[in-house]
Amino acid sequence: MADQQGTTNLIEYGGGEGLLERLPKGHLIHTLVSEHVQILVLLRKIDGIRIKLLTLEVLEEDRDALDILRQFAERLLKTENHHLREEWVLFAEMEKRGIAGPSEVIRKEHELLRHLKKRLMGLSSTGLKKKSFGTITSEIDETTDRLISNLVAHIHKEDYVLYPAALQVIDDPASWASMRERCDQIGYGPFSPESASSK
Numbered sequence: 001m002a003d004q005q006g007t008t009n010l011i012e013y014g015g016g017e018g019l020l021e022r023l024p025k026g027h028l029i030h031t032l033v034s035e036h037v038q039i040l041v042l043l044r045k046i047d048g049i050r051i052k053l054l055t056l057e058v059l060e061e062d063r064d065a066l067d068i069l070r071q072f073a074e075r076l077l078k079t080e081n082h083h084l085r086e087e088w089v090l091f092a093e094m095e096k097r098g099i100a101g102p103s104e105v106i107r108k109e110h111e112l113l114r115h116l117k118k119r120l121m122g123l124s125s126t127g128l129k130k131k132s133f134g135t136i137t138s139e140i141d142e143t144t145d146r147l148i149s150n151l152v153a154h155i156h157k158e159d160y161v162l163y164p165a166a167l168q169v170i171d172d173p174a175s176w177a178s179m180r181e182r183c184d185q186i187g188y189g190p191f192s193p194e195s196a197s198s199k
């Protein structure tokens with residue numbers, strides 16, 4: 001269980017070794033890192049709601065808190081195409097070049113993250129129909145803590161290890177251009193910068 005100071009210190013962000021500054025807007029890794037920044041902003045807000053819920057004796061003190069958490073969880077679930085662009089385009093391209101290890105690990109992490117996001121969504125939307133407020137807040141606390149720590153570690157690994165590795169092994173501009181087109185086909189989401197699509 002996280003303490004009431006929160007996991008916020010885990011969410012401070014270094015910016016992926018300057019990838020945002022080094023890469024042009026529209027480069028698919030620039031897009032992925034930009035999305036990470038937005039996801040981390042949302043995680044800070046989710047952590048804030050978690051802390052607020054822990055201070056309430058009864059939900060009536062702040063009925064909106066659960067509703068806001070549900071909206072945040074819903075928004076976080078809209079990052080699915082971010083994961084698909086990574087799995088189907090970026091890490092698939094690395095696999096073609098003989099770097100297979102990370103894809104498997106990343107796919108498993110995406111699965112766990114998806115499960116935790118859905119669990120948070122369930123707890124904040126229908127949880128109270130089945131369980132007491134005290135039980136719900138403690139399950140939200142535990143789920144949020146796991147979600148934030150796993151997602152922050154995941155983002156950190158991608159920004160500082162896997163994306164820089166991809167930039168090294170995929171060294172021809174034509175491959176990056178065709179990968180971006182494949183990303184366009186998968187699509188973008190509410191976290192994506194305007195420069196994401198090549199169209």
Ligand SMILES: [Fe+2]
Pocket residue numbers: 083086106110154158
């Ligand atoms: Fe990922």
Ligand SMILES: [Fe+2]
Pocket residue numbers: 032036082086155158
């Ligand atoms: Fe990512």
